[in-house]
Amino acid sequence: MPQIGPVSRRNRPAKPALSQESIVDVALALMDADGLDGVTMRRVAQKLDTGPASLYVYVQNRDDLLRLVFDRVAGEVVLPADEPDGDWREQLVTLIEDAINILARHQDVATLALGDIPTGPNALGLTNAMVMLLSKSGVSRLATGWAVDLLALYITSAGMEAAMPVRQPTTDETANAFQLNTREIFGTASVERYPYIRDLSEELTSGTDAQRRRWMIQVLLNGILATAPEL
Amino acid sequence: MPQIGPVSRRNRPAKPALSQESIVDVALALMDADGLDGVTMRRVAQKLDTGPASLYVYVQNRDDLLRLVFDRVAGEVVLPADEPDGDWREQLVTLIEDAINILARHQDVATLALGDIPTGPNALGLTNAMVMLLSKSGVSRLATGWAVDLLALYITSAGMEAAMPVRQPTTDETANAFQLNTREIFGTASVERYPYIRDLSEELTSGTDAQRRRWMIQVLLNGILATAPEL
DNA sequence: ACCTGAACACCGTTCAAGT
DNA sequence: ACCTGAACACCGTTCAAGT
Numbered sequence A, B: 001m002p003q004i005g006p007v008s009r010r011n012r013p014a015k016p017a018l019s020q021e022s023i024v025d026v027a028l029a030l031m032d033a034d035g036l037d038g039v040t041m042r043r044v045a046q047k048l049d050t051g052p053a054s055l056y057v058y059v060q061n062r063d064d065l066l067r068l069v070f071d072r073v074a075g076e077v078v079l080p081a082d083e084p085d086g087d088w089r090e091q092l093v094t095l096i097e098d099a100i101n102i103l104a105r106h107q108d109v110a111t112l113a114l115g116d117i118p119t120g121p122n123a124l125g126l127t128n129a130m131v132m133l134l135s136k137s138g139v140s141r142l143a144t145g146w147a148v149d150l151l152a153l154y155i156t157s158a159g160m161e162a163a164m165p166v167r168q169p170t171t172d173e174t175a176n177a178f179q180l181n182t183r184e185i186f187g188t189a190s191v192e193r194y195p196y197i198r199d200l201s202e203e204l205t206s207g208t209d210a211q212r213r214r215w216m217i218q219v220l221l222n223g224i225l226a227t228a229p230e231l
Numbered sequence C, D: 001a002c003c004t005g006a007a008c009a010c011c012g013t014t015c016a017a018g019t
Helices: A004-011 A019-036 A042-047 A062-074 A088-105 A110-113 A119-133 A141-163 A182-188 A195-199 A209-226 B004-011 B020-034 B041-047 B062-074 B086-103 B111-112 B121-134 B141-163 B182-188 B195-198 B210-226
Strands: none
Touching: A019 A042, A042 A062, A062 A088, A062 A110, A062 A119, A088 A119, A088 A141, A088 A182, A088 A209, A110 A141, A119 A141, A119 B195, A141 A209, A141 B141, A141 B210, A195 B121, A209 B141, A209 B210, B020 B041, B020 B062, B041 B062, B062 B086, B062 B111, B062 B121, B086 B121, B086 B141, B086 B210, B111 B141, B121 B141, B141 B210
């Protein structure tokens, strides 16, 4: 006599154990594949062979799940060792670039950081590392505090820009004005209405992402070193 | 004999004429009141006394509508006159602060700019003005081009931070760790795991938004003036 | 050309009921 | 304690049908 339950289960991939970790894993996979809109409670549940209601045992709600996804990605960043002799500036640049590259690899994850300051354990670890490195820079304590905020802002912004998928022009050829890519926009901008853009259209879009980013990070660090904060 | 239609209509506020402009107006009002999630096609339609399907005559879809809302807000920024004698730096600082303040007044609008670079007419006007002012700064054409990108990134990031409503702690007292405000997080961070944060918790959260923003803008401008870009 | 009702294919979240 | 089915109250978008 066949045991329907066990047998049919043996035929499909082992049902993953339900846990906060597995839920976050699945949510991140959906995020990478289909972006933020692809992460729905129902789809996550389906991939875990259960119903959406079951997720609420491990996660407060969708926003909570997204925060957990963000912190999981933040955990991918390799933090610098706390060695007093290191070149703080080089290490900080590496840390920032590393963080941006990781956000760039995970579609839409950077967006999660904007709109509510991430405070998961891994995000705190990142902040802690930035404070450590800046504390060796010689700038004031106040400058260090404010600089951390500014650098975090930049990391998430740059991560978002980098993680933007190059949108395929839809099947219908007449992409509307809003969907053109930046280069085309600047190149064809009305000379009368936007003369300065038109004149600088080449420079506005030149350089690789990496080149632009390297420059921006240097701008931030040079600016931080050169600007005393006042209360 | 009562004319039901006209009479009942005379009793309620005049039905606003349907147009792209009126739709964008209503969407922005909903945005200000209830944030991004409050802007649904159905709610916009309802406020205009019609059904959601009718909106699609004037707007391609919800994303398109949101882009229009962003550009409408971008139009609130007062652009500097093109006078060759002006103090470019002072004017640029004013422009940036003005833009941030306007974004700060419209909940969630800044989020719309991240994830797809705004290219509506008013956003282009803003970019054009920034290029104009920077072209008087003496930095290279390339630095001007990249600086515009960096400043735009900062404006939207700062706008988002500023437009974040201070979330009321929910009725149930036990706000979970993620919902605590930043000050509390940094102040109570584990000394073992995040010693640098704990040591600097005061500075990380000190100063008013305006003070921090003023410093950040100076950091950006000082950095831009001091850093030569390389291709 | 503009507008509509109704439908389609989804959502997040709750909750009583089960184990 | 964990899990579930079913329901509630919504979504964006399409489309045939009307004017």
